[in-house]
Amino acid sequence: MITDELNANLGDQWIHHNSHMTAAGLRDALRDAPNRIHFLEDMEPLLRDRDAAGILRSACGSVKGGGRTITSTTARQQIRFDFTGGIIIASNESLSKHGILGAVASRMKPMHWMLSQDEIKAVINDAVEKGIECGGQRLDPKEAAHVRDFVFSLMDEGYEIDLRSFFDHAVPSYLHWKHENGVCELQQKLERLNLPQQSDDKIVHWQDVVRSKLAGEATVESRDQRLARERAIACDCHKAAESIADRLRLWEEKTGYKKQAFYNRIKEAKASGLF
Numbered sequence: 001m002i003t004d005e006l007n008a009n010l011g012d013q014w015i016h017h018n019s020h021m022t023a024a025g026l027r028d029a030l031r032d033a034p035n036r037i038h039f040l041e042d043m044e045p046l047l048r049d050r051d052a053a054g055i056l057r058s059a060c061g062s063v064k065g066g067g068r069t070i071t072s073t074t075a076r077q078q079i080r081f082d083f084t085g086g087i088i089i090a091s092n093e094s095l096s097k098h099g100i101l102g103a104v105a106s107r108m109k110p111m112h113w114m115l116s117q118d119e120i121k122a123v124i125n126d127a128v129e130k131g132i133e134c135g136g137q138r139l140d141p142k143e144a145a146h147v148r149d150f151v152f153s154l155m156d157e158g159y160e161i162d163l164r165s166f167f168d169h170a171v172p173s174y175l176h177w178k179h180e181n182g183v184c185e186l187q188q189k190l191e192r193l194n195l196p197q198q199s200d201d202k203i204v205h206w207q208d209v210v211r212s213k214l215a216g217e218a219t220v221e222s223r224d225q226r227l228a229r230e231r232a233i234a235c236d237c238h239k240a241a242e243s244i245a246d247r248l249r250l251w252e253e254k255t256g257y258k259k260q261a262f263y264n265r266i267k268e269a270k271a272s273g274l275f
Contacts, residue, residue, distance in 0.1 A: 002039065002090060010037060018042055023051035027072050030059055030083050037086040044091055059083045060108055115163070117155060124148055124166050134171050146256070147174045150207055159214050170210050177206035177256070205255070227268070230255060234265035235275050 006014045014037035017029065021043055029038060046052050058070045072079040087108070115123070128144040139147065151170050155161050205226070237250040251262040269275035 002041075002088070006037065006039060006088075013037060014039060016041065021046050021052075023049050023055060024072075026052050027055050027070065027079065030055070030070060030085070031079065031081050033085065034081055034083045035085050037088060039088045039090070041090045042092070043089075047089070047091065056087065059087055117161070120161060120163060120166075121152065121155075123163060124151070127167075132167075132171055134167075134175060137175050139171065139175070143174070144171075146253075147171055150210070154211070154214065161214075165210075165214065169213050170206075173206040173209040173213075174256075177209070227265070230257070230261070231265045231269040231272070231274055234262055235269050237262070238266060238275070 003016065015029065015033055016039050017026075018041040021029070021040075023046070026046065040046070055070060055072075059068055062068050068083045070079075070081055070083050089108075125148070128148050129141060131141050132139040132144045147170050148166070151161060151166050159165075233254050234251060237247045237254065241247045241250055248259050248262060251257065251259075255261070266275060
């Protein structure tokens, strides 16, 4: 959301830094673009660096109303430049937690931004209505709503959900599973034709992946385990509804699979005596 606002209001007059940066890298970035807005995102290791803290203090405050001059001196070089741009820091930790950065915070306008669950739902709903772009792929509003409904159900179960849970975890997991599911449906066709097929032992349902990420646990499901779980779901759907249309609707809601997979699992369940 911050990047969206920066793009809308500043165009190319800002620079995004994330993941890793040294104090020297920070100094050079500010020197190379002294009049730009620099957005530092999720860079807690940099914030713990005392040298980086010194640079940020100089970049964010002036002495007695003068310019914001940054200097760096070593035995081999002397660097001096005026910084007229701006600094935005997005962190999961308070700046004051890092000791010396408390002085940086006093020269900025820290804001503790935490969306309520209702606000998170509103943001997700807005994105779902438009469809979602992710990694060069697109979820149409119907698919996006399917992912949203599952994530909202996790909220109701007591899981702590934030925007990253949806956009960075649930959506990519669904798209990956969708691709693998397409491969799986091809394998089912090959199986019916008695043609060679690739092993799909490591295919895990996207909802299980999301649950495991939120719980901080690894989820590993073999092909046999997945098929056994799907047979049980197919039987439940068959018993829960009278019409074929309602059974298929329940099946797709619970698994994301189409009708052929439902018929295959019911057939396997009957052969095994489960149904």
